[in-house]
Amino acid sequence: MFLKLLALCLFAFLIYAPIAEARIRRYKWEVKYEYKSPDCYKKLVTTINGKSPGPTILAQEGDTVIVEVTNKLLLENLAIHWHGIRQIGTPWSDGTEGVTQCPVLPGDTFKYEFKVDRAGTYLYHAHAHAHYGMQRESGLYGSIRVSVPDNFTEPFAYDYDRSIILTDWYHKSTYEQATGLSSNPFVWVGEPQSLLIQGKGRFNCSSASLTADTCNTSNPECSPYAITVIPGKTYRLRVASLTALSALSFQLEGHNMTVVEADGHYVEPFVVKNLFIYSGETYSVIIKADQDPSRNYWMTTDVVGRPPTTTQGLGFLNYYPNHPRRSPPTVPPTGPIWNDTAPRLAQSLAIRAHHDFIVTLPTTSDRAIVFLNTQNRINGYVHWSVNNVSFTLPHTPYLIALKKKLHHVFSQTPPPEGYDLVNYDIYNVSKNPNATTSNAIYRLGFNTTVDIILQNANTMTVNNSETHPWHLHGHDFWVLGYGEGQFDKNKDPKNYNLVNPIMKNTVPLHPYGWTALRFKADNPGAWLFHCHIEAHFYLGMGVVFEEGIDKVGELPSSIMGCGRAGGPPVLYSPPSHIGKHVMGAAPRVYGGEYVSLNKGPVPPSAPNPITHGP
Ligand code: C2O
């Protein structure tokens, strides 16, 4: 008997031993406000376990990540999105408030659980919307690094692996910014005060009359971020952007960068001096520490695409054993010309799938949807729209509404499939900038192939077209092509790259240009597709896709409890960590006000408050 058991165990061991076991990676996070001085200016920052950026999630392909997050923000709702993770089989863990879940209320704990099914560089960030949205830009973000399976060889070699996230940083609170966006006349916060590299930047405190307590350039919290490198070694540097507004370029003084990965996909390598990066994108670059090791070298980031009134973001490469605080002896190199779109378009076009990792794509699509991107007015209030519809979220998250067939909780009138390609003048301010709002969604046939053509246009400012980084939840798409000017539906598809298109989850739409994408609607759920600029999404620049809703498994009750979503009790109970007396009157923070932002009469001669924003 014993021998038999032993044999059985041995047999089991032989079967399972060669397969590295997928692990569970557990995290416990507490989200709260703290005073911090990331760019030397002291303000409230949303932190995870006291840090911003938050802890890096490290996992291996196939692992399960479990994050238990407690909302200690006192008054704000919370949801955290795992940007780039497709949530196959777990659409309720996507962390999109209003789309895939009800928000996590102050005092509550929510458990996210999902599989990281593909190696690569990903991100996480707050994705609460509603009135106070914008927690991402007040510091709630971090990196997810998923390593390749054992015995897998990547198409490039390196000795060390490092991650940085680039962000832009405002001194005004997100409340002030959001209030401005939804005011008439419109109040635009303007350009960010600084750029942060891995949460560190430098504001020129003497440029404003601030006390040393408010702004202090000798505060170690704002000493520039340094990556220590060993001379002669090769580094994989994972660079990501989670800016609220800015398109960026990134440089390493004296070092070329070889781009090898984009949004979790291997790239046919190419070398750059400036890496252009848009909010929501991730890249891996290979660098070699092969310069004169007696000094350190600047790491810089600059705003492109908008008049750069924000000072350059600075960090440096610290050649070991030089002192990690010793600034490079040179003047930091200046960035590229801010309004030269050509090199940015050229980089977009240069990104192709690595020849050994091409994911073959369907050569035709079942449906092509054109999304005209415009800035608009609705009752005098500024909005952003696709096809003249500015997106709003319903009270009941779509995933729940769809699964439970609550058809009355959002508009059932299908949103527009396109616009008048021929007659819309993308180069001029629209004569009629008026748009409408809707919470209708695009329902896609399960497993069908869908093409999206993003078309840019002039904003409401003369001679101005913005860059919009579009991000798709739940999928990667193939990037079929980019073009300048108006998309020609007869001519342009003939030039689509069907040979080696890169797959991505975030892609820029360049000024006055178009971008074409293809994806398979093969992931049951409800998925947001939106501009990753905080203010643009806040003002309606997004859509939702649904596919295969009948194939979605049973929804966890933890995502419910708002709108008509049933689930746990809807009544607000004061969070345990704050006095009932103080908070007694607090309403349920979520609930019911998404659409009412922009009511009010139109002043007949409303001045145009837009200079260069949003
Ligand atoms: Cu990184 Cu819906 O966002």
Ligand code: CU
């Ligand atoms: Cu945008």
